[in-house]
Amino acid sequence: MQPLPSLPFPAYSYKMEEITRSFTKEETTGPVIRYEEVKMDSARMLWYKYTADQEYHIPMRLEKERVELHFKLQGRSGVSYADQHLIMTxxxxxxxYQRELEGEYILFPGEESAFFEIEMPMAVFGSLVTDESQFLQNFFHKLQTPRHYLWPGYCMHITPKMHHIITEMHTTTYKGQMKRLFLEAKMIELFLLQVSGYDEEYLQPATLRPQEIDALHAARQYIGQHFAEDCSIISLAGQVGLNQKKLKQGFKVLFGHTIFGYVSHVRMEKAKQLLLDEQKTVGEVAELVGYQHQQHFTAAFRKKYGILPKTLKQ
Structure with missing residues (x-):
């Protein structure tokens, strides 16, 4: 296995930049690679193809925090980081979700391999998060846990409509600002298709028995008392004696909230009380209501109440 140098990708810019680059085997002493890249302030989009005669490991280092939409179109490839190893076919x-990631891309020999990916800065992803999607609430909640440096979320098949959108993005004849607007619109459409597919697991109607209703009320009471602690689906299901699927579906049906939406609501209400009634800093309040990072707390508070926490204090 021969190592290859990392490919240089410049930072985001407010103008759209397009790059097409090919690497022959003679140039890289490795696989034949071709990539086409579009970079904007709102996203980086990459169409990537390669063929390899053997397995190659390409070093990677990602310092920024980002969310990536990944679509494996042909073949297989992988990524290795610390004790995590993920292969997509x-x-x-x-x-x-990726942050401070250092590891390797793994290229496998065989037929041509291809993928399309969209990398979103956290500010862009945060603007798309909504309480109406339990998947997004689940995803966003996991970002509060510092151990998730590489979190693959869920993996599903690419639908024919997704394939069509990806092809449209690649072959559009728009130029300049019109192309930028087209790509951003299609990016959001693709994101919505992914999220709606994942949400189907959460939003199926649930039939609740009396003992299950009692358990769900116990879950809500537990959240009210332990909102700053681990209120993950797994731990909450163990606390009240329900399986995870019934807990997620039943909570939404009975209370009209996703679990993570309700945890966030309780945290924000408590934070508002602490900011108004006690002499605590915004950082102290963020920690007391269970946030690892003050910036995540500030974003959640502003999303719910429309003002910054420091403004409420003033």
Whole structure:
């Protein structure tokens, strides 16, 4: 296995930049690679193809925090980081969270391999998060946990409509600002298709028995008392004696909130009380209501109340 140098990708810019680059085997002493890249302030989009005669490991280092929409179109490839090892095969798609990531891309020999990916800065992803999607609430909640440096979310098949949109994005004849607007619109459409597919697991109607209703009320009471602690689906299901699927579906049906939406609501209400009634800094309040990072707390508070926490204090 021969190592290859990392490919240089410049930072985001407010103008759209397009790059097409090919590397022959003679140039890289490795696989034949071709990529086409579009970079904007709102996203980086990459169409990537390669053929390899053996397995190659390409070093990677990602310092920024980002969310990636990944679509494996042909063949298979992988990524290795610390004790995590993920391989995706043809026609699979996923949503990743990545931060301070150092590891390797793994290229496998065989037929041509291809993928399309969209990298979103956290500010862009945060603007798309909504309480109406339990998947997004689940995803966003996991971002509060510092151990999730590489979190692959869920993995599902690429639908024919997704394939069509990706092809449209690649072959559009728009130029300049019109192309930028087209790509951003299609990016959001693709994101919505992914999220709606993942949400189907959460939003199926649930039939609740009396003992299950009692358990769900116990879950809500537990959240009210332990909102700053681990209120993950797994731990909450263990606390009240329900399986995870019934807990997620039943909570939404009975209370009209996703679990993570309700946890966020309780945290924000408590934070508002602390900011108004006690002499605590915004950082102290963020920690007291269970946020690892003050910026995540500030974003959540502003999303719910429309003002910054420091403004409320003033």
């Amino acid at each position: 043809a026609n699979q798609q996923s949503i990743f």
